[in-house]
Each structure stands twice: as structure tokens, then as C-alpha cells.
Amino acid sequence: MWRITDDFWDIWDLLKNMFWRCEMWQDHVSEGCFPDCDMLPLGKLGGGFGHGEWDCRLNREEQKTMMTEVTYREYEDDGQYK
Numbered sequence: 001m002w003r004i005t006d007d008f009w010d011i012w013d014l015l016k017n018m019f020w021r022c023e024m025w026q027d028h029v030s031e032g033c034f035p036d037c038d039m040l041p042l043g044k045l046g047g048g049f050g051h052g053e054w055d056c057r058l059n060r061e062e063q064k065t066m067m068t069e070v071t072y073r074e075y076e077d078d079g080q081y082k
Helices: 012-028 060-073
Strands: 044-046 053-055
16 A cells, blocks of 8 residues: 555645546555545544644535445445445
């Protein structure tokens, strides 16, 4: 596993960019070797490094879009779960 992005937070432009990154790296996935799309910024965020804590800034539809991307990447082309 290798990281393909810096920290991914609750900002719509970062989410849109993640779709592009995942598409760019999809051909490099093989058994035991896959890109790490970082974290899922949902719920309470922050709380470390003196930045305070906040609720996720993505709206409900944006959160669904993010989870759709994550879920879609978990399935092989034939629809079988990896």
C-alpha cells in the first residue's frame, strides 16, 4: 500500500480530485499492492495539533458521493467483492 495524496479532509475540491487520483492509479492495483486514498473525513474531525474539533463540512450528498467512490473501488470489474 502506498499513499497517493496528502491528508484528505472535508473539502469538496479535495473529494473531486480524489476521483481523478483513483482513476490514475487504478491500473497499478495488484494482489497485495494498492494505493491508499487516505481517510474518510466523516463525523467529528480534527482535535489534534491545536486545530480544534469540527463537524464534517461535506453535506449529506457529498458524503454519499465519497462513500460511493470508496465502495465502488472495493469491487472487481466482474462485480465480485475483493
